[in-house]
Amino acid sequence: MRIKGRVWAGIWLLFAIAVAGWVIARNTSGYVSARESSGLADSIGYLKSRKTELTQRIRRAESRAVLVPRAESLGLRLPADSEIVILQTPGYERR
Amino acid sequence: MAKPVVRLGAVRLAFALGVAAVLVRSAQVQLVSGQRYADTAVAQRTETLVLPARRGTIYDRNGAVLAQTVDAYRVGVAPNELRDLERDAEIIAARLKIPQSTVRRQLRQRYAWFGGPFTSAQVQQLRSMRGVHLTGDLIRLHPNPGLARAVLGRPAAEGRRASGIERVVDTLLTGTDGSGVVLRDRQGRRLESPSRLGEFPIPGHDVYLTIDAALQEIVEKALDDALYEFEATAGDVVVLNPTTGEILALASRTADGRNTTSAFTSVFEPGSTAKVFAAAALLTEGLAQPTDSVWTENGTYVTEHRRIQDDHPNGWLTLQGVIEQSSNIGIVKFASRISPESQYRMLRSFGLGSPTAVEYPSESAGRLSRPDAWSGITGQSMAMGYEIAVTPLQLAQAYAAIANGGVLLRPTLLSKVSAPDGAIVYRHIPEPVRRVLSAEVAEQLRTALRGVVYRGGTGESAALRGYEVAGKTGTAWRSGPQGYVSGSYTASFISLFPADRPQLVTVVKLDEPKGTYARVTAVPLTRAVLEQVLAAETQALDRGKLAGTAARAESNQAVGQAEVRHVFPWPDSLSADRAPDRPVPNVVGIPLRDAVRRMHEAGLRVQLSRIGAVTDTDPRPGTMVAPGTLVKLVVR
Numbered sequence: 112m113r114i115k116g117r118v119w120a121g122i123w124l125l126f127a128i129a130v131a132g133w134v135i136a137r138n139t140s141g142y143v144s145a146r147e148s149s150g151l152a153d154s155i156g157y158l159k160s161r162k163t164e165l166t167q168r169i170r171r172a173e174s175r176a177v178l179v180p181r182a183e184s185l186g187l188r189l190p191a192d193s194e195i196v197i198l199q200t201p202g203y204e205r206r
Numbered sequence: 207m208a209k210p211v212v213r214l215g216a217v218r219l220a221f222a223l224g225v226a227a228v229l230v231r232s233a234q235v236q237l238v239s240g241q242r243y244a245d246t247a248v249a250q251r252t253e254t255l256v257l258p259a260r261r262g263t264i265y266d267r268n269g270a271v272l273a274q275t276v277d278a279y280r281v282g283v284a285p286n287e288l289r290d291l292e293r294d295a296e297i298i299a300a301r302l303k304i305p306q307s308t309v310r311r312q313l314r315q316r317y318a319w320f321g322g323p324f325t326s327a328q329v330q331q332l333r334s335m336r337g338v339h340l341t342g343d344l345i346r347l348h349p350n351p352g353l354a355r356a357v358l359g360r361p362a363a364e365g366r367r368a369s370g371i372e373r374v375v376d377t378l379l380t381g382t383d384g385s386g387v388v389l390r391d392r393q394g395r396r397l398e399s400p401s402r403l404g405e406f407p408i409p410g411h412d413v414y415l416t417i418d419a420a421l422q423e424i425v426e427k428a429l430d431d432a433l434y435e436f437e438a439t440a441g442d443v444v445v446l447n448p449t450t451g452e453i454l455a456l457a458s459r460t461a462d463g464r465n466t467t468s469a470f471t472s473v474f475e476p477g478s479t480a481k482v483f484a485a486a487a488l489l490t491e492g493l494a495q496p497t498d499s500v501w502t503e504n505g506t507y508v509t510e511h512r513r514i515q516d517d518h519p520n521g522w523l524t525l526q527g528v529i530e531q532s533s534n535i536g537i538v539k540f541a542s543r544i545s546p547e548s549q550y551r552m553l554r555s556f557g558l559g560s561p562t563a564v565e566y567p568s569e570s571a572g573r574l575s576r577p578d579a580w581s582g583i584t585g586q587s588m589a590m591g592y593e594i595a596v597t598p599l600q601l602a603q604a605y606a607a608i609a610n611g612g613v614l615l616r617p618t619l620l621s622k623v624s625a626p627d628g629a630i631v632y633r634h635i636p637e638p639v640r641r642v643l644s645a646e647v648a649e650q651l652r653t654a655l656r657g658v659v660y661r662g663g664t665g666e667s668a669a670l671r672g673y674e675v676a677g678k679t680g681t682a683w684r685s686g687p688q689g690y691v692s693g694s695y696t697a698s699f700i701s702l703f704p705a706d707r708p709q710l711v712t713v714v715k716l717d718e719p720k721g722t723y724a725r726v727t728a729v730p731l732t733r734a735v736l737e738q739v740l741a742a743e744t745q746a747l748d749r750g751k752l753a754g755t756a757a758r759a760e761s762n763q764a765v766g767q768a769e770v771r772h773v774f775p776w777p778d779s780l781s782a783d784r785a786p787d788r789p790v791p792n793v794v795g796i797p798l799r800d801a802v803r804r805m806h807e808a809g810l811r812v813q814l815s816r817i818g819a820v821t822d823t824d825p826r827p828g829t830m831v832a833p834g835t836l837v838k839l840v841v842r
Contacts, residue, residue: 120221142391149396164327167350192670193670196803
């Protein structure tokens, strides 16, 4: 069957539209990926920052400046040196 | 009207021409002008950025972070772009922890700027807010603010010079910047594109200090408490490992809470802590024996040029007694046997008068004049610790030489340096400067220093029940522009812990404390530090070695004395009676901890095979053994 001229024109047009659509889709996909990548980088930054912040809070909470007054308020105290018993690990003498 | 075939041909021709025109234009665009258009497109849609390299992290000796570089942001807001000014202002104020009134005032301008810097966590909720523009930055963060700040210093920024360790190892900490390309969308927002990274930034090296964070915290807290309690104007504490030269903790504070660098840079006359250097010269030159005695004139000695007084009058004192009682008269009389050259040489050998070469940007050499510049009484003065000036670090270095058997080591703050790939590029090894003393003289001096912390010695309040401590007190007049200031003193105490095979050399110095004398100011501070170090989970102490020391100290208690006998009399220690044998206690069936305690109380050392219930001992219970014998607990 012989294809008529207007059909050819339609095919060309469709082809051009398809190519243009493909280009736009690819471009859009690129932007979406870039945004996702950027979002993930932000998330990593956020999580790292949160980790640093929590580490800082833990460090502060376990510091002697915080712990000792609290322990003393509970009636605890630092042991005297005579109350500390150091256990010698087996085999230490051989080293 | 043309025939259809002709019309069709014309349309075809037109299409063909159109296609040809497109192809020609395409070829022109792609082949002839392609590069220019490509460059223009890239310039419009992308931006080349310098990717700053992350500065290396500074850790303590155990890997705890002391200073690290983290992402931070500064926030710009275009008020006309905000969707809901009132609501957005509230969110911005809440997230950035800025008063609402401040935020609202800023938002009345055309463009509001909040310099911060703010953490990623703070700005996370603002990222999606229209009208908010974030500018990324890297900032230096100290997870434990205030800890070892003077030692750490800060990196150079905004025209300010770097300081502290950050300055010394700046070239190591600084990485190599990279470059990258980011995409821009139609709103001009940047979109990261990993595939367009030019050069990766290379982060800086990580630096591990010799500082032990736990010990540093103990020292800083104890110093602050002492400054408050004794109303001192300033103070320094230096803790050094005498076998490696590693500085484990270093704190310098003023009464108003400022961190200073005075342990490195500020000099003072050491007073009686320098008597040990005169004793070292006497023993090394063979000009005195530990048993030699001098008459200390019952506390007042008038010479041709000066009047010398002791705080505690004494009669005849051996060299040991002179150190124990810190007798000025005694050391002056002994020092008259030394030539100025020998005395100078010994002080110089101990590192006085020259910088220690520690890795710190500024350090004082102290003051030690040459013998040809001495007056007739300079030798006497130097023996008492006057007319010379030292830094606390120099004193720590010098006493470390006595502690380790006579070798002067270069003190250090750097433990190791690791490259970004984890490879260790530097690891500290002890750097001997010179041998100052023979091992024998060092041992004699250590024995003398034990006596200072024995009953009747000036440092007796530093004595611990379970461990022997050696040390020397110093209470020196402070000088002003008009000479020595009446009633103004520097109190110092230098301790070796434990006295046997010392692991820590601690220098404590307090400026103008209420209570004046070192024995009631600097000595209790040292004791407080040592007790806390023992109780803390710090790796600064080798507790395995310490266990043996403790057992030996406890063995003294077990021989039936009324109190712990920390120090044998010196120089009569050789004639001291040997402690008698004792039976191995029966600890079968009692809790392991109690069993160990009972063995220690009996003056015996303990070895465990594992944790559990004690079923037997080796040697068996009741066997007579010498004090300090190792008893193995058989555990089920």
